[in-house]
Amino acid sequence: MAKPRAPKASRFPGAKPSSKPAQGLPDRETLLRFIREAGETNKADIARTFGLKGADRKALREMLLSLEADGSLGRRGRRGLAQAGALPPVGVVDIVERDPDGELLVRLVKGGDDIPLVRLAPERDMVGGAPGLGDRLLVRFERLESGELEARLIRRIGASAHRILGVIRKARRETRVEPVDRRTKESLVIPEGEALELRDGDLVLAQVGVSDRRYGPKRGKILEVVGREDQPRAASLIAIHSHGIPTGFSDEAEAEAEAAEPPTLAGREDLRDLPLITIDPADARDHDDAVYAHPDDAADNAGGCVVWVAIADVAAYVRPGSALDKEAREKGNSVYFPDRVEPMLPERLSNGLCSLRFGENRACLAVRMVFDAQGRKRSHKFVRGLMRSAAKLSYEQAQAAIDGTPDETTGPLLETILKPLWAAYRIMLKGREARSPLAIESLERRIIINREGEVASIQPRASLEAHRLIEEMMVQANVCAAESLEAKRTALVYRIHDQPSAEKLQALGEFLGTLGIPWTKGEAPRTERFNRLLAETRESPHADIINEVVLRSQMQAIYSTENIGHYGLNLQRYAHFTSPIRRYADLVVHRGLIRALGFGDDGLTERDMAQMKDTAERITLAERRAMAAERDATDRYIAAFLADRVGAEFPGRITGVTRFGLFVRLDETGADGLVPISRLGGEFFIHDDRMHALVGERSGDRWPLGMRVDVRLVEATPVTGGLLFDMLSEPAPPDATAPRPRLGAIRRKPGAVDAKRRGGPPKGVRKGKRR
Incomplete structure (x- = not known):
């Protein structure tokens, strides 16, 4: 009689439990183990397996809800349950987006919020062409040697409807x-x-x-x-339509804006004697913040200062539930292109009654902040007021006046307004330095558009002390808003920023190791640690790329009703308050302050508070959409600017290394373009993600991240924003300390076995008879 075989262990989540568990209500660990082995199950199946009835079923339901709440379980469809993040061996997915490198990302159709997006593996010779966004596929999930999950196409289920x-x-x-x-x-x-x-x-x-x-x-x-x-302005038009940016306003919303009236003193504090001034970009059309500062004359605060920040009172005009409110919530924010703005509010408000225009009465929500001589905030107080801007300055004007060259506008303001502002900033700067927010530098470029809508030039955007002054005053006003709403236990939308993930920190440490820079893996990721790294390498030849890699290691900031603090700014409480003309998040915070501080009947409603979480998610997505549209429009304008320079040679730096080529950023314009892997020479190149390099399979020659190179522009396509380069430089020599890549590795799937070692012909090749 044959001896029975022992049950096999589960090769992949999705296999059924190998033996029947003990009867009765399971403990937490037993339940989790059962669900993990089952892959996907539901409450009825669990109750049947453990023989649960009556009160035990109710206890099971509460246990499952608890596990779901703490993130241990995730939903699969209406009733299904699975271990959080677990994927079946085979599943139905939708292609939902592309990553910055153009790779397709898929999402499990029955998956919940716990399921990550998974990269679709490229296939050769796809029948019917390559799949596209919106397609529904049947895929097999595989885990690569690197630990990354990959989806491999089995067959298509539905055609794209996008x-x-x-x-x-x-x-x-x-x-x-x-x-x-x-x-x-x-x-x-x-x-x-x-x-x-x-x-x-x-x-x-x-x-x-x-x-x-x-x-x-x-x-x-x-x-x-x-x-x-x-069309001269086709770039922004393409970005608007391709990213689904809402445009224009309904007749109802326009009518509400036109019916708005200038503000009065009713229910407001008169702030018109305060010499508040606006400092904005030279081409700004809306002004939603004004500032003023003076020394504190309190006896117990020697060397301290008082800073006023006044913000346009948009909530007075955009009431909850109105057509203006509904459309502003849908838009989420204004979207800025080099040649135009798609505003969140109609022009009657954004450039009119809500804009803090010089010499005109404007409704505002202002905060008075007191700082001690070390830059620590001692107190603050909000007021709903009526202000009148004493001056409209550009950043360049204000900076030039402080640097000793005032003009006819700034000259009379220098001693009474500008110098006290800078003195207050120097005090606030002490507090900022003690706080040590992330000091990542990013060089921005400004696209200059002429009257015909064409790109006249691309210039580096100057980084002035005036920019940092306004930024720090706005940051502190945002902190005050969050603190006041928390103190009054009022619902609010926080601006949160999580610390880097363990995976990103590990990748950063490995990359720094290739440059011979020590990075202790177990040390906590404090902002001071990143700042020390940036400071120590600022004069090194790797400064730019280290700055870039540190930036990429950071998480993206989002809006949320749950506060985890703002890692990048190193703040425990932070909420956007200072730009309600162009951000819906700020308008929500304004309404919260109006309700919490008893400033009127136009504050947060019960409905606003009930949908606060949904609002936070919506405006986060709207922000991502706006950023992508702005970036795409910029790429197209740069491609149009370079279109007549095809054949020209440019110096640059490798800023991206992928399996299909190198991304190079040009020094002159900041433009990013691709050098396809096919243009790097005759040998195969392996993508070494640990070293952030393409490595020659036979020679070991390397194209590492951050390497300075010269390229030739061979194609510039304005309609897509694409730039294609030929590589003119020679690769870096082999790294003697790095392991040599295996021959043929690029042509083998992870885990593949050579035909000779496996025995028999390669897969798909039939063994024939000898003749």
Whole structure:
């Protein structure tokens, strides 16, 4: 009689438990182990497995809710449960987005918030062309040697139903829509009957249809002609449509804005005697903050100062539940392009009644802050007031006056307003330095657009002390807003920033190790530690790239009703308060202060508070959308600026290393472009993610992150914003301390076995007879 085999261990989450567990209500660890082995289950199956009835079922429900609340379990569909973050061996996914490198990311259809996005592995010779955004697929999840999860396509389930923005390209036999997203290679064929009215170069919004052919492009349906690719301002138009930026305002919202009236003193404190001034970019059209400072004359605060920050009282005009409020919440924020602004509020408010214009009465919410001689805030007080700006200055004007060259506007203000402001800033700077927020430097460039809408020049954006003065005063006002709302136990939307993850810190440490820079892995990731690293390497040849890698190691700030503090600013409480004209988050905080401090009946409503969490999520997504649109428009304008310089050579630096090539940032314009891996020479290159380098398979030559190189521009495509370079420099020599890459590694999947070692022919090759 054959001896029975022992049950096999689960190879991947999703296998059923190998033996029946003991009956009765399980403890927490037993329950988690059962769910982990089951892969996916539900309350009824758990109760049946453990033989639970009556009161035990109720206790099980409470235990499951507790595990879900503390993040140990995640939902799968309506009733399914699984270990948080667990994926089945095979699952149905939707392609939901692309990462910055153009890789497709998928999300499990039945997955909850605990499920991460997973990269779709590229496949060769895909039948019917490559999948695109919106496609639904059946995939197999595999874990690579690096620990990263990857989804491998098994088959398609549904055709993409997404829309694309593209340019009409007419040929003799067919009309196509070429996508403006340079990461999308899929073009659409337009039926002959629909193409008659279209012109070559039209910008169109098209619906992706189903292909009637096994190979080749899918069919498309034209939904809207939105403009022309040769329009001077096409870049921002493309960004708006491709990212779904809401534009314009309804008639109802415009009517509400037009009906708004200038403010009066009713219910307000008169602040018009305070010489508050606005300091903004020279081309700013809206002014939502004004400042004033003077020494504190209190006997117990020698050397201290008083700082006033007054912010436009947008809540007085945008009431909860109004058409203006609904549309501002949907937009989330204003979106700024080099040639235009898509505002959160109509111009009547954003550039009119809510803008703190010089010499005009304006409603404001102001905070008076008192600092001691060491820059520590001693107290603050909010008032709802009526102000009148004493001056409108640009950053450059204010800085020039302080540096000794005042003009006719700043000259009379120098002794009475500007010097006291700078004296207060010097005091506040002591507190900032003691706090030690992250000191990452980022060089920004400004695109100058001429009257015809074309790029006239690209200039580095100056970093002035005047910028830092306004920034620090706004930061402290934001802190005061969060503290006041917390003290009054009023709901608010925090601006939070988490500390770097353990994975990012490990990757940073490994990269620094390749440069011979020590980085203790077990040390807490305090901001002082990053600042010390940046300071110690500031004069080294690796300064720029270390700054870049430290920046990439940080998490993104978000809006949330749950406070974890702001890591980058090194603050325990922080909420956006200072820009309500252009950010909905600030408007919500204003309403909270109005309600908490009894400033009127136009504060937070019960409905506002009930949907606060949803609001935080919405405005976070809106911010991401705006940032992506602004970045894409900038890329397109830069590509248009460089289009007539194809063939020119430029110095730059490698700022990105991927499996398919190198990203190089040009010194002159800050433009980023791609050197495809096929243009790096005849050998195969391995992507070493630990070393952040492409390494020659045979020679060991390296293209590391941060390396200075010279490139030749071979292609600039304004409609997509894409730049393509040829590499002119030679690679760095092999690193004697690094392990040599294995021959053939690039052509083998993780875990693959050579045919000779496995025995028999390679997979997919049938063994034939000898003849």
